[in-house]
Structures are given as C-alpha cells and as structure tokens.
Amino acid sequence: MRNExxxxxxxxxxxxxxxxxxxxxxxxxxxxxxxxVVIEGDSVIGExxxxxxxxxxxxxxxxxxxEVQNSVILESEVGDETSVGPFAYLRPGxxxxxxxxxxxxxxxxxxxxxxxxxxxHLTYIGDSDVGSGVNIGCGVVFVNYDGTNKFRSxxxxxxxxxxxxxxxxxxxxxxxxxxxxxxxxxxxxPSDALCVAxxxxxxxxxxxxxxxxxxxxx
Numbered sequence: 001m002r003n004e005x006x007x008x009x010x011x012x013x014x015x016x017x018x019x020x021x022x023x024x025x026x027x028x029x030x031x032x033x034x035x036x037v038v039i040e041g042d043s044v045i046g047e048x049x050x051x052x053x054x055x056x057x058x059x060x061x062x063x064x065x066x067e068v069q070n071s072v073i074l075e076s077e078v079g080d081e082t083s084v085g086p087f088a089y090l091r092p093g094x095x096x097x098x099x100x101x102x103x104x105x106x107x108x109x110x111x112x113x114x115x116x117x118x119x120x121h122l123t124y125i126g127d128s129d130v131g132s133g134v135n136i137g138c139g140v141v142f143v144n145y146d147g148t149n150k151f152r153s154x155x156x157x158x159x160x161x162x163x164x165x166x167x168x169x170x171x172x173x174x175x176x177x178x179x180x181x182x183x184x185x186x187x188x189x190p191s192d193a194l195c196v197a198x199x200x201x202x203x204x205x206x207x208x209x210x211x212x213x214x215x216x217x218x
Contacts, residue, residue: 036053039057040058043060045062048064049066050066050068052070052071056073061078067083069085071084074091080098082097090108097114098115101120109126112128131157137163137181140167143168153167155172156177156191166183
C-alpha cells in the first residue's frame, strides 16, 4: 500500500485507508493527514503540517508547519507556518508567503501574498501582488477583468484594505496606506494615505412613516 511508505517515514494518518496520495508525492515527517485527503502530481508537503479533512492538493509545494483545512490548492506554493482554509481555493500560479492566513471562502488566483499578510474571509485576490504585513478585510474583491482583458494590481507592504473594498485593476496601493471600508478604488493610492471612495451617507428622517410603511410597535 502506497500510504505505508509515508507512514514508515513518520507521516501520521487519522485513517490510512481513506487518504489518496500519488506515488511521486513527498511528505515530511510529523505531518498529519486526515481522511478524504487527495494529494496529486508532483506535490511536496513539508514537516509537521496538518492536512485537514477533504483537502485536495495538486502539483503544489507546501512548507513546514502549515495547516490546511478543507481546501483546494492547485499548482501553487504555501510558505512555512501559514494557515489555509477552511474552504479556501488557491488556483494555479498563487504564491503564499510565511505566517500568512488565507481564511474561509478566500480565493487566490495567479497572485502573490507576502509574509505575514492576512485575508481572513470572503475575498477574491486575482492577478495581483500583495506585499508583506497586509491586512485584507472581509468582502474585498480585486476586480481584474473588464470583460475582454485581465489586469494586475499591486498592494505594497503594511497596507490595510477595509471590508467590502473593490480594487479596480490596474491600481497600486502604496506602503502603509489605508483604504476605508466600502470603497471602490480606481486610482493609485500613495503610501501612508487614507483613501475614502464611497458615496456620502444620506438620511431622510420620517421617510418610512411618510410613505405609509411605518408600523408602530405595540
């Protein structure tokens, strides 16, 4: 049985009968493989990793002490001590640095993420280069496709991208810049600047009551 080779080399299986690993795959000692994991092609998994339930990895390089939970990684690289998932999707050409977080329902495609950068949930990073120490909030979209062509954006080190931001490529966010939540960014943002790109909030008092929509609480 092919999995027994890995077991002999110090790999730990939660259920050795239900992990599917190609012959050429290399896995470091101390790594734990959960059930229903599929590792294909020329994949290399480092030492002391946790490859969680129902994860698929193909033709990818995973560093040491990486935790992957219920995710798909295709033709990509993940650095040491990085956390991926649950339900993350690393598409071909993605390179994730060390001590990063690619959280739940985050999709990365043909992009780089520098050391220590984090995207915790519900984000699309496509055709872009993100520096180190960057925080990417929930609901951020790198808008890389105009219907005909794809464009690339850049986010430099230590930038902060607020929730529900659209970065309309090609744009550059400078080092240490902040993007306010809810912004749609179409121009380059200088280093250390604050960008607020959204409509001003407008409140009309008593509007619902005047329209007959107001229901007095008993």
